[in-house]
Each structure stands twice: as C-alpha cells, then as structure tokens.
Amino acid sequence: MEIYTDAYFMNEAFKQAKIAFEENEIPVGAVIVCRNKIIARAYNQTEKLTDVTAHAEMLAITSAANALGSKYLTECKLYVTLEPCIMCAGACFWSQLGEIHYAAADPKRGFSNNPEKLLHPKTKVSSGLMAEESKNLLDSFFKKLRN
Amino acid sequence: MEIYTDAYFMNEAFKQAKIAFEENEIPVGAVIVCRNKIIARAYNQTEKLTDVTAHAEMLAITSAANALGSKYLTECKLYVTLEPCIMCAGACFWSQLGEIHYAAADPKRGFSNNPEKLLHPKTKVSSGLMAEESKNLLDSFFKKLRN
Numbered sequence: 001m002e003i004y005t006d007a008y009f010m011n012e013a014f015k016q017a018k019i020a021f022e023e024n025e026i027p028v029g030a031v032i033v034c035r036n037k038i039i040a041r042a043y044n045q046t047e048k049l050t051d052v053t054a055h056a057e058m059l060a061i062t063s064a065a066n067a068l069g070s071k072y073l074t075e076c077k078l079y080v081t082l083e084p085c086i087m088c089a090g091a092c093f094w095s096q097l098g099e100i101h102y103a104a105a106d107p108k109r110g111f112s113n114n115p116e117k118l119l120h121p122k123t124k125v126s127s128g129l130m131a132e133e134s135k136n137l138l139d140s141f142f143k144k145l146r147n
Numbered sequence: 148m149e150i151y152t153d154a155y156f157m158n159e160a161f162k163q164a165k166i167a168f169e170e171n172e173i174p175v176g177a178v179i180v181c182r183n184k185i186i187a188r189a190y191n192q193t194e195k196l197t198d199v200t201a202h203a204e205m206l207a208i209t210s211a212a213n214a215l216g217s218k219y220l221t222e223c224k225l226y227v228t229l230e231p232c233i234m235c236a237g238a239c240f241w242s243q244l245g246e247i248h249y250a251a252a253d254p255k256r257g258f259s260n261n262p263e264k265l266l267h268p269k270t271k272v273s274s275g276l277m278a279e280e281s282k283n284l285l286d287s288f289f290k291k292l293r294n
Contacts, residue, residue, distance in 0.1 A: 051209050052218050052241035053200070062198050071199050086265055087237025094199035094234065114263050118233055 004036050006079070006101055010129045013079040014103070016043040016056065017137055023048065027137045030056035030080040032064040032073065039076070040064035056080060057088040061095050073097045074122070081134035083110035083127065089118040099124045103134035151183050153226070153248055157276045160226040161250070163190040163203065164284055170195065174284045177203035177227040179211040179220065186223070187211035203227060204235040208242050220244045221269070228281035230257035230274065236265040246271045250281035 009031055016029025020043035032040040042059035046052055057080050065071050077099040084092060084102065089111030092100060100123060111118050112125075119125065156178055163176025167190035179187040189206035193199055204227055212218050224246040231239060231249065236258035239247060247270060258265050259272075266272065 046218060050216060050218050051212050053205055053209055053238050058200055062200055065198050069197060071193060071197050085237055085241075087234050087241065090232055090234025090237055091200050094232075114261065116261050116263075 006126075006129055009033050009038070009077070009079045010081075010101060010103060012038060012041065013056075013081050014130055014133060014137075016041055017081045017134065020044045020056070021137060021141055027141050028056045028080065028082045030060040030078060032060045033077045033079065034064070034068065034073075034075055039067040053087070055085065055088050057084050058091055061091050061097075065095065071095065077101065081130065082106055082138065083112060085109045086111055086114065086118065089114075092123060093118060093120050096120045097123050099126070101125075101129060102127045103130045104138065105131070153273075153276055156180050156185070156224070156226045157228075157248060157250060159185060159188065160203075160228050161277055161280060161284075163188055164228045164281060167191045167203070168284055168288055174288050175203045175227065175229045177207040177225060179207045180224045180226065181211070181215065181220075181222055186214040200234070202232065202235050204231050205238055208238050208244075212242065218242065224248065228277065229253055229285065230259060232256045233258055233261065233265065236261075239270060240265060240267050243267045244270050246273070248272075248276060249274045250277045251285065252278070 012031045013029045017027040021027035025044045028044045040060045040063035042056045044056045045054040073095040079101045081103045083106040159178045160176045164174040168174035172191045175191045178185050187207045187210035189203045191203045192201040220242040226248045228250040230253040
C-alpha cells in the first residue's frame with residue numbers, strides 16, 4: 001500500500017512545504033509518523049508567528065509529543081523537506097527521534113555539516129527523497145522574494 | 148543602580164530557576180533584557196508541557212520576540228543559569244541575540260563544547276556569574292530526584 005512508504009510520507013511533508021510557500025514562509029514542511037500513522041504535520045511559520053524557533057520540525061516535534069503524551073519520540077519518524085538546522089537537530093536529539101528522513105540537503109545551515117554527532121546515537125538518518133522538488137520549491141521562493 | 152547590573156539580571160534568571168525547582172522541572176531559568184528592561188522571563192517546562200523544546204531559553208526567545216514584535220533580538224541580552232545546549236544555541240543564532248550571559252557551564256551538553264562556532268558572529272558571550280548557586284540548585288534537584 002502506497003500509504004506506508006517513505007515516498008508517501010515525504011510527499012505529505014512536501015504538501016506542508018507548499019502551504020508555507022503560499023503563505024509567504026520559507027517553504028519547509030514536515031510530518032511525524034508513529035506506527036505508520038501521521039501524528040503531526042507542520043510547516044515553517046517563522047514570519048507568521050514572528051518567532052525564529054517556529055521551524056517546521058520544531059512545531060512538528062511539539063505537536064507529536066502532545067499527540068502521544070510523551071516527550072520522547074523513539075518510535076517516531078520525521079519526514080522533512082530540508083535538512084534540519086542545528087537548532088532542530090538539537091530538538092531531535094532531546095526527543096530521541098527514531099528516524100529522520102530529509103529531502104534536500106542544506107550545505108550552509110544543515111546539521112550534517114557539523115563535525116560533531118549532534119543527533120541521538122539511536123536516531124537513523126536518510127536523505128534524498130524528493131530532494132529536487134523540495135530544493136526547486138525553495139529556489140522559487142527566494143526568486144519570488146528577490147523580485 | 149543595582150537594577151542595571153548583569154548581577155541583577157542573572158539573579159532574576161536564578162529566581163526563574165528556583166520556580167522550576169519548586170515545580171519539579173530541571174531548574175534552569177532565563178530572562179531577556181532589552182535596553183535595561185526585562186522583556187521575557189521563563190523557566191524550563193519540559194515536564195509540564197511534555198515537550199523537549201520547552202527549555203527556558205527557547206520559551207524566553209519566543210516570548211521576547213512576541214514582546215518586541217520582531218524575530219530578531221539584536222539589541223537583547225539573554226541571562227540564563229545554565230550554558231545553553233545546541234538546540235538553544237541554534238535558536239540564539241537565528242534570533243541574532245546581542246549578548247548571552249550564562250551562569251554554570253554544562254560540560255556535557257553545553258554549546259561551547261562544539262568545535263564549530265554555533266552562535267551568530269555578532270553575539271557576545273560571557274559566563275560565570277552566579278555559576279556556583281546555579282550549579283548547586285541543579286545538583287540539589289538531581290539529588291532529590293534520585294532519593
């Protein structure tokens with residue numbers, strides 16, 4: 001069933017990024033999945049909330065913990081359209097997230113550029129799914145912003 | 148006037164940490180000051196909110212941005228009783244905080260253990276004010292937790 005694939009969940013994260021785009025936010029979207037069920041959906045809202053901490057991943061982590069009634073997300077998978085930054089990687093560490101799947105890499109602000117292991121040792125990471133679409137959406141946004 | 152010293156503001160952060168202690172939260176407190184006025188006060192609420200992102204600094208940054216109506220806190224000073232973690236350092240970076248004053252060092256999870264510069268280049272950092280009191284409060288908390 002398509003609904004249980006990583007591609008399906010990443011596409012759901014991408015839909016969130018498109019909502020961000022429409023709302024003039026840097027278009028990054030995220031979903032958190034627990035036992036094959038989406039328990040949180042979020043998109044970047046730093047402008048709307050006037051809050052640098054309102055990255056898609058942060059909002060999704062808060063929402064998922066609320067849904068589960070647990071601070072720890074060891075059985076959860078995060079799907080996000082852009083590589084998490086240091087702040088979001090720190091939140092992933094504290095939540096002990098089971099898996100992180102990110103689409104586009106962020107060579108400037110992505111956590112993986114840091115030489116230290118920032119994530120929890122048990123967190124698995126994969127990347128590249130829908131990377132091109134996610135990067136194109138970001139590029140379109142910044143192009144629109146400049147014009 | 149005592150009200151304008153770093154020691155005064157750190158003591159205000161310490162009062163927040165004591166509230167956290169009373170509420171069975173890891174006792175870390177923070178205040179954010181803009182032009183010599185406290186615009187945000189917060190203490191760690193990860194247990195109460197069931198949310199790993201609810202560190203004192205994160206709540207204070209969100210609150211200060213809300214008070215100012217600006218995402219950027221370039222003219223603000225953060226006073227916090229424990230060295231910020233990677234997540235909180237990331238939030239400080241994005242907010243372009245003017246100054247960070249922390250009390251106790253955190254040799255295990257503090258941002259300064261990371262070899263990369265995680266803060267904004269314009270952010271000034273100082274540490275050590277009320278370090279002993281802040282560390283003692285944390286030690287008492289963990290001792291109470293074990294008993």
